[in-house]
Amino acid sequence: MGNFVGYQCSVCGKSLRADYKGYTCDSCGGNLNVILDYDHIKKTVKPEDIFASPEKSLWRYLPLLPVQDPGFEGTALHSAGYTPVYKSDKLAKNNGIENLWIKDEGRNPTASFKDRASSILIARAKEISAEIICTASTGNAGAALAGMAAASQWKAVIFAPKTAPQAKIAQLLIFGAQVILVDGNYDSAFDLSVEACEKYGWYCRNTGYNAFTAEGKKTAAFEIWEQIISKRNSEKPLNIFVSVGDGNIISGIHKGFKDLYELGWLPVMPRIFGVQSEKSAAIFNAWAAHTEKITPVSATTIADSISVDLPRDGVRAVRAATQTNGAYIAIPDESIYEGISELGRIGVFAEPAGATAFAGMKKAIAMGIIGEKDDVLVMNTGSGLKDIRSAMIAAGEAPVIAPTMDALEEFLSK
């Protein structure tokens, strides 16, 4: 079980043993944090050992994970994570700051951040001998589970509302998952998936419910630490912008940095900034009201992977900002399209959620929250190829000419 020693409830603080069979706290229902044996890790591993690993995936951080290496070398499962970070002097200059990095999660096997969670979940399923993993999802999380399950020849069952885009359903089916569409909304798919897992003994991967999803997502923090922070000559915190839907990605990234800090491997905690669309701002609202109580909204943002009525990991998501001296930013949907265009200009084709984080950075600079000397990293959570419709709105139209040199010259002389 790696260095996994137990859980602690994120709401009431109750400790639970590593062999606890539930998903959430048995006292208050709160989400559980996974606790590692930090003393043992400190004694047996050094950062240099990790940096020298020949493994080119998130499995290079195995000593900091609550699972053992599941095997499946030479498959897509062993190829998730360790995504590139680009440095853009152009975007930095255009936005009035000195250093700006973009971490491109679209380079993951199924083209989104969610492969991190799903590959760790497969490892966990193997350890607890769960033959079938189930989730409710219509988007990136479902594709990631289906893809990682296909890579490892695991069985996946995915519940989705029948109104989900046909293209996204196609991706789930291509990966060979058992896809069951329900005649209802996402919440009914979620509820049915939880019931089905209880009845049939399936392992439930649902985000903001299973404690191990954040343990996969935290590996992005380890990469930011290895790729940027460990090479920076600065005592100032790095400022990380990440889009927020159900709150599990920002919570996972926060957890990763907390692990590193606990180990004494992080001189200064980064500041974490959550960005939501104004049209899906339940966590922003709570943060702005100085509360951890999340009030549901009716989400309508075009950034589908962060369009969430009731965030399932809201409490920890608020804390990711409040505990790191970060903040929440809410942006209008229009600036998502602008963000897609601006990121495209440096060769990064972002999904709307990725552009949301970038738009949030721009607003934070305009608000004076981020200054000229503050180093910034923006997380692009997935590939723009997953949402061509938004790209088409952002891109606009191209000119049409007759196929002659005369027509070309006339056009170019305009």
Add this chain to the structure above:
Amino acid sequence: MGNFVGYQCSVCGKSLRADYKGYTCDSCGGNLNVILDYDHIKKTVKPEDIFASPEKSLWRYLPLLPVQDPGFEGTALHSAGYTPVYKSDKLAKNNGIENLWIKDEGRNPTASFKDRASSILIARAKEISAEIICTASTGNAGAALAGMAAASQWKAVIFAPKTAPQAKIAQLLIFGAQVILVDGNYDSAFDLSVEACEKYGWYCRNTGYNAFTAEGKKTAAFEIWEQIISKRNSEKPLNIFVSVGDGNIISGIHKGFKDLYELGWLPVMPRIFGVQSEKSAAIFNAWAAHTEKITPVSATTIADSISVDLPRDGVRAVRAATQTNGAYIAIPDESIYEGISELGRIGVFAEPAGATAFAGMKKAIAMGIIGEKDDVLVMNTGSGLKDIRSAMIAAGEAPVIAPTMDALEEFLSK
């Protein structure tokens, strides 16, 4: 200029100096092969040096390239290539062979093989001080040029027929390329792009015209050599299956292996198998007729990136098979959909062209060309996210149920 010493015409054999300004042979119009200083490379570089490179992109093969490193570290341009190779025991067993690898080019920055060519072309443009690169394309090559140009802040002009899919045009525009749609077909866009390059002094990247595209594409051969061949304990040739449209990818891969063989770094040449759809089989037809003369067809295959009437690199493409004891295979379009499904089952979401190569392998096994003991590598040339419509046909429909346990139980008991 790296180890680049000149050109040799692939048709008439004429040698041309490295400072030759044309694109094709000035005697016969044939495509040019780039010649390297193999003696110098042999004296100064060893395979182990390359394998030990910390560079995680195609730039790790710099000593074997005809260009210098263009810089742009920390951008998508320095992140092209070095894609993963998956080994699938399941697909090997299902198809009656012992060892099968899939190289997944969908993991490139713009999600296709073509990033290899475009990143080398940017380096070449920098060396010859060409400020603007131009190409005719509607698909992967255009996206790759636009993406790599955005990463390096180079200027790109792309001509496409106005009938090109809106989604593909959107990707070009997102990357900030100057996109000019012409009221005509691809051939008229090609001809106009060549004329425009001559008139305005733009650098023409057109595939099967510019000698350096194959030099980028050959890096896939170097990776197969490093990732598979150098680690294999076998004196039998590896059998490589690659889909063929205009013929430049297969020619580029062949060139890479010829480079390695010339250097004495390759004990045995791999066998190269070209796969075409029966509905776009101009090169297959020539190979089957034992000629290098390519007769145009009216291509109608659903695999758009290999749908080509007149292949622009046909002669070298035929030789890639004939000179390596390989073959050409033509497959029906129906088996492309089956290939998409079968690859999906191991977590690889392939574009139709990638599934074409896989379908060709299956046919070669059925024909007895490939036997049980023959090791096979299939090249997936791009991500299935680029052609969701084909994926939807391949995937079929998912069942719909009411959101209740009763309905689920009834469905599962069927």
